[in-house]
Amino acid sequence: MNLFVEFVIQNTEYTVKKLNPSDERILQHLYEQCSDYAILTDGHPPLSSAAADEFLALPEGKTAADKFIFGLFDGHDTLVGMLETIRHYPDDKSWWIGLMMLAPEHRGKGNGSQLYQAYETWVAQHQGQSIFLAVLEENQPGFTFWQKLGFEVIRIAPPQQFGNKVHQRYVMQRQVADI
Numbered sequence: 001m002n003l004f005v006e007f008v009i010q011n012t013e014y015t016v017k018k019l020n021p022s023d024e025r026i027l028q029h030l031y032e033q034c035s036d037y038a039i040l041t042d043g044h045p046p047l048s049s050a051a052a053d054e055f056l057a058l059p060e061g062k063t064a065a066d067k068f069i070f071g072l073f074d075g076h077d078t079l080v081g082m083l084e085t086i087r088h089y090p091d092d093k094s095w096w097i098g099l100m101m102l103a104p105e106h107r108g109k110g111n112g113s114q115l116y117q118a119y120e121t122w123v124a125q126h127q128g129q130s131i132f133l134a135v136l137e138e139n140q141p142g143f144t145f146w147q148k149l150g151f152e153v154i155r156i157a158p159p160q161q162f163g164n165k166v167h168q169r170y171v172m173q174r175q176v177a178d179i
């Protein structure tokens with residue numbers, strides 16, 4: 001698979017580029033802008049190693065080659081959002097979204113939906129048939145966002161510790177649209 005990945009979001013100034021470990025500093029800055037989400041998830045602001053940890057975190061059996069962190073860049077080439085995904089997980093025909101977040105001032109304007117749609121098109125181009133994710137039960141706005149994109153709950157994951165908190169999560173799935 002081509003390691004250099006870039007796509008545009010049609011009719012906007014935004015572009016999407018695959019991030020590499022050399023982008024750690026800008027990704028860390030985004031994590032800090034999104035501390036509301038870290039507090040919701042972990043009960044504390046992001047660790048100073050949040051971005052570095054993100055590049056290393058992998059589900060069992062997967063390697064760094066299976067992991068893609070896409071960055072959403074505005075017209076000034078500033079990182080304003082991210083979508084982290086694992087290919088061929090939980091099965092060979094599927095992709096898993098581990099995290100998607102936008103800087104607060106870029107939310108609620110359709111950017112998240114457009115980033116997702118561009119990502120799904122890219123997954124379809126790579127023969128992905130299904131997309132999975134898990135959303136915290138406590139993250140009602142996040143749940144609504146995914147539902148509006150056509151994701152459906154397929155199961156509830158047992159409570160799990162995240163930082164200082166314990167969360168139950170909805171595992172959701174969507175069939176990739178034909179291109």
Ligand SMILES: CC(C)(COP(=O)(O)OP(=O)(O)OC[C@H]1O[C@@H](n2cnc3c(N)ncnc32)[C@H](O)[C@@H]1OP(=O)(O)O)[C@@H](O)C(=O)NCCC(=O)NCCS
Pocket residue numbers: 037099100101102103106107108109110111112113114134135136139141142144145146148
């Ligand atoms: C979730 C997130 C990625 C969505 O991106 P976004 O750009 O804000 O969402 P959009 O503007 O594209 O909204 C798409 C739809 O979802 C709905 N939605 C988005 N955020 C919402 C919120 N906070 N409350 C209720 N609905 C919301 C919108 O109303 C919109 O519906 P519409 O098309 O009928 O108007 C973004 O808000 C974010 O980064 N949130 C914090 C991190 C997070 O929760 N990530 C998800 C973890 S799995």
